[in-house]
Structures are given as structure tokens and as C-alpha cells.
Amino acid sequence: MRLDIIANKKYLDVNKETGELYIVEKIDREYLCTTKSSTSCYLKLEAILENPLRIFNIEVEILDMNDNAPQFRRDAIHLDISEATPKGERFSLSNAVDPDVGSNSVKTYHLSESDYFNIEVQTGRDGSKLAELILTKALDREQQAVHNLILTAVDGGKPARSGTVSIIVHVLDTNDNAPTFNKANYDLKIMENSPIGSLVINLNATDLDEGSNSDITYSYSLYTSEKTQETFNLNPSTDGSKFAELILKKALDREQQAVHNLILTAVDGGKPARSGTASVIVHVLDTNDNAPTFNKANYDLKIMENSPIGSLVINLNATDLDEGSNSDITYSYSLYTSEKTQETFNLNPSTGEITVKGMLNYEDFRIYDMEVIATDKGANSLSGQCTIKILIEDMNDNHPEISIKSFQSPVNENTELDTVIAVVNKMPFKLRESSDNYYELVVSEPLDREKVPEYDITFTVTDRELLDVNDNVPQFPQSFYTIRVKENNAPGALLSSLSAFDPDLHENQYLVYFILEKEIANTSMSMLFSINPENGNLYALKTFDYEMEKEFLFHIEARDSGSPPLSSNVTVHIIIVDQNDNAPVIVSPWRAHGSVVEEKIPRSTDKGSLVAKVIALDTDSVHNSRITYQFLQVTDATLFSLDQYNGEIRTMRMFSYRDPRHQRLVVVAKDNGEPALSATVTIKLSTVETAVKAYSDMTEVPLEYDIFSDLNLYLVIGLGSVSFLLLITILVTIVLKCQKPKASKAAPPCRNSVISERNSTIADSTLVSNDAYWYSLFLAETRKGKLVVRQPVPKGSRYIVSSLPRGTGLTDTSDSAASTLQV
CATH class of the missing domain: 2.60.40.60 (Cadherins)
Structure with a gap:
């Protein structure tokens, strides 16, 4: 019997004598079975058996071994992630490939240590392992612009094999940094004779962002006066850097303005743009350019x-x-x-x-x-x-001298009557007056030489002046003097010279000046003012404060030294002129401590809704106390608007899911003085998903912002009037029937009371009445879900406004202590 292989003899063959199957060449399973749709891989053979002839189909299963490591398709994975991306965001990564199958294929992934990223391994529908990159901490490009990570894929073989890939995360910039100046305040000095075009200072504001978000434009803020802007030019640098040059544009004159206050703004090119400010104070140094x-x-x-x-x-x-x-x-x-x-x-x-x-x-x-x-x-x-x-x-310090113009001697005894025998310039008696103040000595009786042979005539000349009689009273040029004095004056300053005139002579003409005593608030006028008794110079003895005393009215008497003396008086009206020496005070929204106010607002708030109302007080005069409002900082300039005259902050659009939950608004209230003074308040707004509600009486009703509409206002006024009349009637009846007044019960400690003077005035440029306080308190309290109850105090001039904590009825108690708002 002979056995032979007729297929795939490249890898396997058979011993024809013994029938043993042996490997001819190394078998690579991944080469033979290129697809991973099945974990099984077979090598098919056909064997022929002779005598008798028979054909057999043989399948040899090739078992996998972990001879391949996982591999990534690329050497590096580049990701661009914005620094505004919220944590928890996921990013898909390219998976690793392992030709092995089963447990020898990719089993898991590992990420190098990172404070910002983690991975999560997912299993695909075909059983493959996929990795997702997860952001675990908010990114900050200014702290770290690039993150280098190593992703390692590990298979399940024994021993395990692995492959790596670099993950390079580029953090994309968002405009989350406002420009900042090197200094918040610059104090400079410049000579007043500096030529036009002189460099005052090189300004440098930096922005940690990049690209257009760091492009900076310099400008004057609204708080820089037009006169100062006309004096200095703010030019960008010519070398392409982000500096700005403050250049002298107009000749300086220290005598006209010794100090220039500039508020400069640096705005970046982001959308929305952010800005930073710096204060520059330029002191003009004197040069000797004025003659005495x-x-x-x-x-x-x-x-x-x-x-x-x-x-x-x-x-x-x-x-x-x-x-x-x-x-x-x-x-x-x-x-x-x-x-x-x-x-x-x-x-x-x-x-x-x-x-x-x-x-x-x-x-x-x-x-x-x-x-x-x-x-x-x-x-x-x-x-x-x-x-x-x-x-x-001239004084009368010389005796008269007789000057004889002509003289005839001797005189014949038969001289006829009226014959001129001498002409003298001055004679006291029985002389005939001639022309030019001369007197003629004439013969008035017949002469007889035998009786009187000669006459020894002595002329006695005596001068005389007309004696004055004190018949004129002193006269002031004016019957009423109005003198304006700036507050914060120096003690001893000359206010005016009140000189009177007396047409008499000598002692009848010598005048002495007095202040007629008059007390104001237990203070004598002589303690406030002094007058020089000899020349009428009026001086101030103290420094006046417009906020404490605005005017004085008194009389000054001028008395001559005649006998008896005559006198007259004049009315003096001293008007204290206000200076801008009081900064505005923010009274709404109310801040118990510090300058930060936290408010909540529904995320579903409509466009144009009132968010808050800033009200500032200034105790200076009407001109200096006019308040304007402006955003100093705002998280999103496209979201909120601020009315510069009434301080109302409203939404410019509805909130979107992209808007941060927390918004920070910094509002500055500036008065109209020169130089202007200001105060700031920081409002932290948090958006919530549910609207805030207020309680009225015992029923919970939604708080509507038009609660003070015209109709409701008329109803409240009508009901209030009826209630007030009823209360007066009851009080009168009780007083008439009761002989002894009963002690009033103390107010229950269940309310946080805010007490304010009825006559106090809280004002801005458009609202000057007590209603401003109630309106601002209403907004502040109802934002917190509280009911504002306005109660008149019997026999007094004060109001008590109670705020009930949210979620309580009118009888609920609270342990919080009463707080007093002084206005």
C-alpha cells in the first residue's frame, strides 16, 4: 500500500512507506489565513492510496501562536483641542492592529501618566479593542501648549507583546486672558517747557493668548477728559511691537493744569474682545515762565x-x-x-x-x-x-506871615478919608478887602498930628479852618455782599475786603469794623470768621465742609470814632462752594461685607430682562454728584448691557449652552467732578435651571418683574391710603379710651429688618427719591426669593422694611440678627 500527497506539498508531505505526515517548510498562519473573520485556519490536503486506489481529503488546522506584536498605522497621532473644551470630552484614537487572533490579539491599551487625560477601552462589534481619549481636567494653553502622551497597545498572549504610538495634543487658544499693563498705576513727571512731540512714556500691555487674541489696540477710556486727550497722543509703536507711545501733542502750562489724569485701555483682537486698563498720572513740573x-x-x-x-x-x-x-x-x-x-x-x-x-x-x-x-x-x-x-x-504846622505889598509913610494929618496908606495881604479886622486876597488899610477917622503924631500898627494874622461835625454815617459800596468760598479752604484765608467810606474828617472819619454776633447751631460767628477792625478784611477761621455747612448769613457793622459815633451795617452772605471730595458709594446691590455680590438668574431669562440695578450715592453737590455707570470688566460683552445713567444691567440675548454658568461683572460708578472719583462693585451671576419665586402672604406665586406696573401701583396706593386712614382712626380711638399708654410689644425676631431714614435720598442721574431705595431693595431681596414688606413706624420718621426668608410663611421665625442699613 502506497500513500501520496497531491496538494500543498510545499508545507506538508507524507512518508509513502509508513504514511507519516511531516512538515516540509515553516508554516505562517497569518500568511495562509489573511482574514480574521474566523479564528480557525486549516491547510487542506488530498491523499491518494493505491491498491486499491482511493482519494482522501485531509484538513490540518494551523493553531495561532503569539508571534506578532500590536502595531499602529501611524507613528504619531496629532490632536487639536481648544482650551475651552470642557472636561469629560472624548476623542477617538486610531486602534492598534495585531495579525494574531483570539487571546493573542489586542487585549487592552495603556496611557502614559497625565494630569489632563485618561483613556477608556471599548470593545467593537467585531470584538476588536478601541481606545478613547478622555479630557479629565480643563486645559490652559498659557500653562502648557503641547501635551505629549504615549499610548501602548498590549495583546493577550503569553508572553504578551505590545506596540506604542505617540499622541501629540496641541492646545488651541481661546481669548481667556485680558491684556495687562506692566503697572496698574504710572506716576510720571514732565517739565512744562517740554517740546511738542516729546516721548512721555512707552506703554507695554501683554496678553498671554496668541494669534489675533493677543493683538492689542490702545485707546483712552471714557474717564479721560477731552482736554487731556487733546494734550497727549497715544500712538502704536512703529517697529511692529506691541508697545504704545504716549507723545506730547500740545504745549503744557502748569499754571493752567498741574496734573493730567489718563485712564488707558488695552483691547485685544479676540471675539469677544477683552480689555485691561491702567492709570497714568502726569505731573507737570514748573519752569520759571511767569514774571511777578x-x-x-x-x-x-x-x-x-x-x-x-x-x-x-x-x-x-x-x-x-x-x-x-x-x-x-x-x-x-x-x-x-x-x-x-x-x-x-x-x-x-x-x-x-x-x-x-x-x-x-x-x-x-x-x-x-x-x-x-x-x-x-x-x-x-x-x-x-x-x-x-x-x-x-499839608499839616497846619507854620505861622502866618504878613506880606506888605506897598506902604506909604509918613502919613499926612490932612490925609483924606479912604486914602490907601498900605496894602497888606492879610489883616484880621477892619480892613477893606481888595482884589487878590489883599486888604487895604484905609483911614476911617480924621487924623490929627498934634494929638497922635504917629501910630504903631501891629497886624495879627490868624489862619482858620472849618471844624468838621460828625454828621455822616459810614457808607458801604454795597448793601449786600455775596462771597463764595471753596470748601476745604485753609484757615486764615482772606475772603474779601469790606471797606466803608465816611466823608467826614479826622476822628469822624476813622472807622472800626465789627461782626454782629449771631449764633448758628450754638456756634458764634466770631468763632467762624474774623474781620480786621481797621481795614475791614474778612477772614475764615476754620476749614469749611460743604457737606456739613452750605452757607452763612450775618451782618458787619462799620462805626466811626466821632462823638457820638455813627454806624451802619451790611449783610454778608457766605456761600460754601462744593469741591469733588467725596467718592460715590454703592448702595445697591447691597453688600454686607466687601464689594462682591453673588446673584442667581434663571438660564431661561429672556433678552432684555433686568439682571441687577446698580445705584450709587454721592454727597457732593448736584453737579459733582451726577453718577454714570460703566462696565470695568465683563465676562461676555455680548451678553449684558449697562445703562450708563440709571445703572440697569440687562441681558442682550438669551443664554446658550456654550455660555459659562458663572458670569463676573465689574461695574464702576463715576461722579461728574474734576477730577472724577469712582467706586466699583463686583457682581457674580450664577445661572440656574429653575426660576426664582417669591412668597406673598401665605400663597406662593411667581415673581413678576412688572409688579410695579401702573395698575398695580394704583391699587397699592389706594389700598395703602385706606389702610393708613383705618390705622389712624384705630389709634385715635385707643388714645381717647385708654388713660395710660400700654407698652408696645417688641417686634418679633423672625425678620431681618433694614431701617432707613424717611428723608434720606438715594439718587442717580434719573431717580432722586426714596423710591430708589425701595426699588433697589425690592430687586435685591426678591432675587433671593424674599418678600419685601414696607411698614410705617408709628410716631416716627423712619420706615422698617422686613425681608422674609424664602420658603417660609409670614409666621416663620429666623435666628438671624437684625441688620441696619445707614443711608
Whole structure:
């Protein structure tokens, strides 16, 4: 019997004598069976048996062995993942291929250690193993832009084989970083004579993002005044860098504006864009560009000739608008002032006082002319001058002299009557007055030489002046003085000069000034103001505060030194002018501590819904207390809008699933002062899936934002009026029937009470009334699901507003302590 193989003799053959089947060549199962649809692989043979001739079909099963390692189709897997991708997001990976089957094929995958990624192994429909990459922690491109991972595929053979592939994750940038300046505040100094085009500072804002998200544009904020913007140019750098140059655009003048305040904004190119701000304060340093100036260019003065040496003639006061040594002034005579004048009058070089130095004599010298120069002490000193004319007034310090124009002597005894024998210029009695103030000595009786041979005539001349009578009262130029004084004034500052005039002479003309006593709030006027009794200069004795005292009204009396003295008075109205020395105070939304307010808002809120209302107070005057509102920071500028006048924050669109659950809004409230002052509040909004509800009475009803509609408002007013009248009637009845007042029961501790003065005013530019407080409190409390109850306090001028915790009836109690809001 002979056995022979007629097929696949490449791999197997048979011993024809013994019939043993043996392997001719190494068998590769993966080569013979290229598909993995079945785990079985067979090698088919046909054997022929002779004598008798028979044909047999033989199938030899080729069993798999783990002779192949898993392999990936690529050497590296590149993934682009945005840093805004939420954690838990999955990414499919290319699976590894193993030609082996069964337990020898790919069994599992392993990922190298990572804080941000993990994998999950899935089993496909055909039994293959697939790996998915899972994001376990939010990415931050600015911290790590590329993540390098190793994915290892392991089969189930014994021993196991493995293959690896590199996973390179590129983190894509999102605009999650706002530009930031090197400094939040820059304090600079510049000389006022700096030329136009001078570089003030190089500004550099950086943005940790990349691409267009890091492109920065510089601009002025709304808080930079137009005058300052006209003075400086903000130019981008010319070398392509992200710097900006602050360039001097207009000549500086320290005397007009010594400090320039700039608020600069850096905005990136992201969508939505983010911004950062920096404050730049530019101090203008003084140069000596102003000459001293006198109050008047020409002074005409009068001084009595009997003025003693050392008497004050005038106190010159030259002013210099510069500062420091540039405004220190020395006084001197010019070359045009004669030596006689300099010998007669002394000029103090430090104070500018001119005093009498030598004896004055009207009969010797009547007019003195001088020129005084005021020179500052600047590096390049400047000077100004004035001319002074001093008139010496005559005193009655000389006896009369008789001047005889003509004289006839001797006189004949037969001289006829009315014959002129002498002409003198002054005679006291019985002289006939002639022309030119001369008197004629005439013969008034017949002469007789035998009786009186000669006459010894003595002329006595006496001068006379008309004595003054105190018949004129002092007169003020005005009957009413209005003086405006800026608050925060320096004590001792001169307010005004209230000089009166008296046409009488000498002591009847000398005036003394008094403040007529008047008390305001137990404070005497003499404790607030002082008047120089000699010249009427009015001074302030204290620093005034507009917020504490806005005006004063009192009288000043001018009294002469006559006998009896005469006097008159004038009314003085002091008006304290407000300065912007109070910053706005945020009163709504209410913050118990700090400046952060947390609010919740339904995610289903419609477009245009009111989110919050910011109300700020400013105790300055109406002009300085006008408040405007602006976003300083906002998480998404496309989601919220802020009314700059009433502070209302509303939604610009509905929330989408892409919007973060937490929104951060920073609102700045700025007053209208110069410079402007501001306050900020941070509102953290959290979106919730269910709407907030409020409780009214004992029934839970949805809170509607139009609760103060016109119809409801009329109903509330009507019901409130009826209830108030009923309450008054009951109180009157109780008072009439009860002899002793009963102690009122204490308010139950179940409510958190907020007490506010009835007359307090909470205002913004459009709302100036108590309703602003109730409105803001209503919004704040009802956002938290509380009922706001407005109750009048009997016999008082205060309101109690109680807020009931959410989810309680009107009788529920709470252990929280009462809180007081002072406005």
C-alpha cells in the first residue's frame, strides 16, 4: 500500500512507506489565513492510496501562536483641542492592529501618566479593542501648549507583546486672558517747557493668548477728559511691537493744569474682545515762565507830612504763578528812583513794605515818584514793576506871615478919608478887602498930628479852618455782599475786603469794623470768621465742609470814632462752594461685607430682562454728584448691557449652552467732578435651571418683574391710603379710651429688618427719591426669593422694611440678627 500527497506539498508531505505526515517548510498562519473573520485556519490536503486506489481529503488546522506584536498605522497621532473644551470630552484614537487572533490579539491599551487625560477601552462589534481619549481636567494653553502622551497597545498572549504610538495634543487658544499693563498705576513727571512731540512714556500691555487674541489696540477710556486727550497722543509703536507711545501733542502750562489724569485701555483682537486698563498720572513740573505781577501797575498814595518814621505807606504784594523758588520774590528800587526818594522811604526787599525813613515836609517836597521791581529767584529770573506816586498832605504846622505889598509913610494929618496908606495881604479886622486876597488899610477917622503924631500898627494874622461835625454815617459800596468760598479752604484765608467810606474828617472819619454776633447751631460767628477792625478784611477761621455747612448769613457793622459815633451795617452772605471730595458709594446691590455680590438668574431669562440695578450715592453737590455707570470688566460683552445713567444691567440675548454658568461683572460708578472719583462693585451671576419665586402672604406665586406696573401701583396706593386712614382712626380711638399708654410689644425676631431714614435720598442721574431705595431693595431681596414688606413706624420718621426668608410663611421665625442699613 502506497500513500501520496497531491496538494500543498510545499508545507506538508507524507512518508509513502509508513504514511507519516511531516512538515516540509515553516508554516505562517497569518500568511495562509489573511482574514480574521474566523479564528480557525486549516491547510487542506488530498491523499491518494493505491491498491486499491482511493482519494482522501485531509484538513490540518494551523493553531495561532503569539508571534506578532500590536502595531499602529501611524507613528504619531496629532490632536487639536481648544482650551475651552470642557472636561469629560472624548476623542477617538486610531486602534492598534495585531495579525494574531483570539487571546493573542489586542487585549487592552495603556496611557502614559497625565494630569489632563485618561483613556477608556471599548470593545467593537467585531470584538476588536478601541481606545478613547478622555479630557479629565480643563486645559490652559498659557500653562502648557503641547501635551505629549504615549499610548501602548498590549495583546493577550503569553508572553504578551505590545506596540506604542505617540499622541501629540496641541492646545488651541481661546481669548481667556485680558491684556495687562506692566503697572496698574504710572506716576510720571514732565517739565512744562517740554517740546511738542516729546516721548512721555512707552506703554507695554501683554496678553498671554496668541494669534489675533493677543493683538492689542490702545485707546483712552471714557474717564479721560477731552482736554487731556487733546494734550497727549497715544500712538502704536512703529517697529511692529506691541508697545504704545504716549507723545506730547500740545504745549503744557502748569499754571493752567498741574496734573493730567489718563485712564488707558488695552483691547485685544479676540471675539469677544477683552480689555485691561491702567492709570497714568502726569505731573507737570514748573519752569520759571511767569514774571511777578503787582495788583496795580500804578499806585497813587497820600501821606500826612507829620507821619512818624517807620510808618507803613503801603504793603506791595506781587504774585508769581510759578511755584517753589520760581515764585520767591524780592523787591528793589529801579534806577529811575531818585536818591532823595530812597533816602526818604525804605523798601523791605522780602515783604515789599514801604515805610517812612526820613522826615517829611510838605513845604520842602510834596511829590515823590518811585519805581519798584519785583524779581523772582528762578534760574532765569523774571521781574515785573510798578510805579508809585506819593503825595505829601499839608499839616497846619507854620505861622502866618504878613506880606506888605506897598506902604506909604509918613502919613499926612490932612490925609483924606479912604486914602490907601498900605496894602497888606492879610489883616484880621477892619480892613477893606481888595482884589487878590489883599486888604487895604484905609483911614476911617480924621487924623490929627498934634494929638497922635504917629501910630504903631501891629497886624495879627490868624489862619482858620472849618471844624468838621460828625454828621455822616459810614457808607458801604454795597448793601449786600455775596462771597463764595471753596470748601476745604485753609484757615486764615482772606475772603474779601469790606471797606466803608465816611466823608467826614479826622476822628469822624476813622472807622472800626465789627461782626454782629449771631449764633448758628450754638456756634458764634466770631468763632467762624474774623474781620480786621481797621481795614475791614474778612477772614475764615476754620476749614469749611460743604457737606456739613452750605452757607452763612450775618451782618458787619462799620462805626466811626466821632462823638457820638455813627454806624451802619451790611449783610454778608457766605456761600460754601462744593469741591469733588467725596467718592460715590454703592448702595445697591447691597453688600454686607466687601464689594462682591453673588446673584442667581434663571438660564431661561429672556433678552432684555433686568439682571441687577446698580445705584450709587454721592454727597457732593448736584453737579459733582451726577453718577454714570460703566462696565470695568465683563465676562461676555455680548451678553449684558449697562445703562450708563440709571445703572440697569440687562441681558442682550438669551443664554446658550456654550455660555459659562458663572458670569463676573465689574461695574464702576463715576461722579461728574474734576477730577472724577469712582467706586466699583463686583457682581457674580450664577445661572440656574429653575426660576426664582417669591412668597406673598401665605400663597406662593411667581415673581413678576412688572409688579410695579401702573395698575398695580394704583391699587397699592389706594389700598395703602385706606389702610393708613383705618390705622389712624384705630389709634385715635385707643388714645381717647385708654388713660395710660400700654407698652408696645417688641417686634418679633423672625425678620431681618433694614431701617432707613424717611428723608434720606438715594439718587442717580434719573431717580432722586426714596423710591430708589425701595426699588433697589425690592430687586435685591426678591432675587433671593424674599418678600419685601414696607411698614410705617408709628410716631416716627423712619420706615422698617422686613425681608422674609424664602420658603417660609409670614409666621416663620429666623435666628438671624437684625441688620441696619445707614443711608
